[in-house]
Amino acid sequence: MHAIKGLIIDLDGTVFRGDELIEGTREAINEAIDMGKQIVFLSNRGNISREVARRRLSEVGIDVTTQQIILTSSVAAAFLQDHYPKSQVWVLGEEGLIDELRLASVTIAQEPQDADWVVISLHEKVNYEHLNQAFTAVRYGARILATNADRTFPRHDGDAIDVAGMIGAITNSTGKHVDLVVGKPSWLMAEAAMQQLQLPPEQCLMIGDSLETDMAFGRMFGMKTMLVLTGSTNQAAADSCLRRPDYIVDSLANLHQVLTR
């Protein structure tokens, strides 16, 4: 495993479970940094900004720069700024997403009717008027970009409705489809990670808890893959999956064993 120079690490279910740091992950990550591994965190979270994620990591003793954090909020913002710099955007989502769009100088529409794009993300404070504004924007011709299309996320009281719910409200009422999903396993997330790490994919290890997003992502882009069982995948699902990750470990706390094999 000496060939592994870069680690791409998922956040929810891999580093955090809800608001709690998963035991042993801080030590494992800091040890890898001490070993000279390059690190980037890559999450399908679209409802927070990188700065919020950076502070959250720092509070639990993991110190990285915002450049080392890649979220679908920031990648969506960069995509829109790169490819649609003149477009106006309406957000069905939270403040963290708006922060990243503003940082990337994306124009936020004043009225739904003016929007060229509706950007949909998790919105835990969503209400009828928010849905109706996004609906109106799409009815007036806005295209739909989703930060991710996850159906559920783990909340303190169990799995909760995720971005797929917000998407379905808009697509089912307008008859339109999502034009682009930014999240893993998309090429947009891969390019963002590769650009930050400046390493060829075969020298990277993708670490995450999801077979469908994290492991598919790593595999598609030619990275090594390491599945952790602290999140959405249990041992039975890992054992029965059709395309086995390179490594299956209980937790990110086992990272050292993989890196020193």
Add this chain to the structure above:
Amino acid sequence: MHAIKGLIIDLDGTVFRGDELIEGTREAINEAIDMGKQIVFLSNRGNISREVARRRLSEVGIDVTTQQIILTSSVAAAFLQDHYPKSQVWVLGEEGLIDELRLASVTIAQEPQDADWVVISLHEKVNYEHLNQAFTAVRYGARILATNADRTFPRHDGDAIDVAGMIGAITNSTGKHVDLVVGKPSWLMAEAAMQQLQLPPEQCLMIGDSLETDMAFGRMFGMKTMLVLTGSTNQAAADSCLRRPDYIVDSLANLHQVLTR
């Protein structure tokens, strides 16, 4: 037209436009009643109770009994009580729907996890927690019944997101489908109307503003059909429709001309 003894009249877009009574409809309806025609109002509204609809009609000078008002809220409640009397129901919808379910002695579940059915209707005060509760119920195995599946309804500020939005949030996040849509043009609504009128369909005139719900409904069940242009269908759409209603008139105010032809 002497064969017409019963009138089945849609409400939104036919009698009311938003909160306003459409000009001439009170006089037309009361004249038909004076002519001895039997009347039933039949609406895909699932978010109000018949009693609320009765009072609303009474306030504008149209006096009927609650038995003469058939809504998807009341038909959904009767369906569940008739066919699933032991089941528990979770509501993603408004107080009027809950009122009708209670009137029909349908059991409202205490927790989403206990529900056998989720009943979805328009919910203009919907928020994230409401969506998450219905999502949880479906994840625990509840089936989905929708009062109707309309995409939009006319609101004071334009077309607004309707039940299809609430449905899409739940189906897209759970991967489940709607098991039953109660609204026109369903047989459930036809049976409810026929049972109230006690007339054969060919002696009934279906009056409404929608080609897809009202006119399809009347045609499918062998009624005469009269399209009004005060709601969702304009003259151009009426002219180009593939299956022409029996009568196309500007407004319900023209009812007398049709009845005396």
